[in-house]
Amino acid sequence: MNLPSSYPASPRSRVRRLPKRGSQERALIYEILDAHFLCHIGYVIDGQPYVTPTGYWRHGDSLYWHGSAASRMLRSQAAGIPVCLTVTLLDGLVMARSGFHHSVNYRSVMAYGQARKIEQPDEKQAAVEAYIERLYPGRNAGLRPINRQELKATTVLGMAIEEASAKVRTGPPVDDDPDYDLPIWAGVIPVRQIVGAAVPDRRLKNGTARPAHLASYGEGAVLDEVLSRNAKAGG
Numbered sequence: 485m486n487l488p489s490s491y492p493a494s495p496r497s498r499v500r501r502l503p504k505r506g507s508q509e510r511a512l513i514y515e516i517l518d519a520h521f522l523c524h525i526g527y528v529i530d531g532q533p534y535v536t537p538t539g540y541w542r543h544g545d546s547l548y549w550h551g552s553a554a555s556r557m558l559r560s561q562a563a564g565i566p567v568c569l570t571v572t573l574l575d576g577l578v579m580a581r582s583g584f585h586h587s588v589n590y591r592s593v594m595a596y597g598q599a600r601k602i603e604q605p606d607e608k609q610a611a612v613e614a615y616i617e618r619l620y621p622g623r624n625a626g627l628r629p630i631n632r633q634e635l636k637a638t639t640v641l642g643m644a645i646e647e648a649s650a651k652v653r654t655g656p657p658v659d660d661d662p663d664y665d666l667p668i669w670a671g672v673i674p675v676r677q678i679v680g681a682a683v684p685d686r687r688l689k690n691g692t693a694r695p696a697h698l699a700s701y702g703e704g705a706v707l708d709e710v711l712s713r714n715a716k717a718g719g
């Protein structure tokens with residue numbers, strides 16, 4: 485199915501504060517979602533807001549994550565509960581000539597939908613395997629298969645993205661015109677999450693080599709670039 489190139493911009497998801505940094509464009513939203521795998525999921529149970537940090541993965545126009553407190557609620561509510569899933573990538577520290585104009589460079593997404601519990605064992609298994617595959621394309625094939633108990637113990641939640649917004653800041657600080665004459669250092673310190681040297685498990689069976697499918701996680705690789713490439717390869 486061909487989806488529209490943009491999500492609808494309702495009062496809920498239209499970026500009002502600095503709208504030039506906002507976007508409802510589906511390709512940009514997917515790009516940001518695929519560059520990370522950690523999110524915060526906000527939902528309300530009995531009037532109490534919860535924001536749960538967790539891992540997620542995207543498949544098509546749906547997002548999935550492992551069980552959270554919401555699953556208790558979902559057990560009795562087949563229709564699901566409204567959730568807002570947010571993803572943030574920090575790209576730089578932005579220093580201006582006044583404290584007021586300090587900022588950060590970032591890419592972020594807020595996605596809205598109704599969380600539902602994935603009950604069907606086949607769909608659940610496909611979903612958890614898709615998570616591994618999205619992070620480490622080719623890894624499932626060499627793993628000890630998930631068993632029934634493990635699958636039963638895993639709660640998988642998913643939501644079709646109803647609406648979503650992206651917000652992106654790039655570039656130098658933006659100061660008040662007169663402040664550019666001040667002898668104050670200003671600029672951007674880029675921030676990146678870098679992959680370190682792998683530490684083989686000390687109980688590794690003798691002679692077990694690091695598999696080729698982990699090549700993308702070479703020492704010094706930039707994590708969001710690896711994740712973006714792996715999302716394409718694994719998705």
Ligand SMILES: Cc1cc2nc3c(=O)[nH]c(=O)nc-3n(C[C@H](O)[C@H](O)[C@H](O)COP(=O)(O)OP(=O)(O)OC[C@H]3O[C@@H](n4cnc5c(N)ncnc54)[C@H](O)[C@@H]3O)c2cc1C
Nearest residue numbers: 496497498499500501572588590591592593594649650651
């Ligand atoms: C790492 C990081 C640091 C930030 N630091 C600050 C800060 O110090 N001060 C500050 O005021 N703001 C900061 N922001 C921006 C912040 O996320 C909000 O955009 C801003 O506070 C305006 O919030 P609002 O609810 O008034 O926006 P509104 O524009 O009223 O929000 C309307 C809708 O726009 C969308 N939207 C708003 N913000 C975002 C976003 N970041 N990503 C995706 N969609 C969005 C949502 O769908 C939201 O419901 C930061 C963002 C990031 C990612």
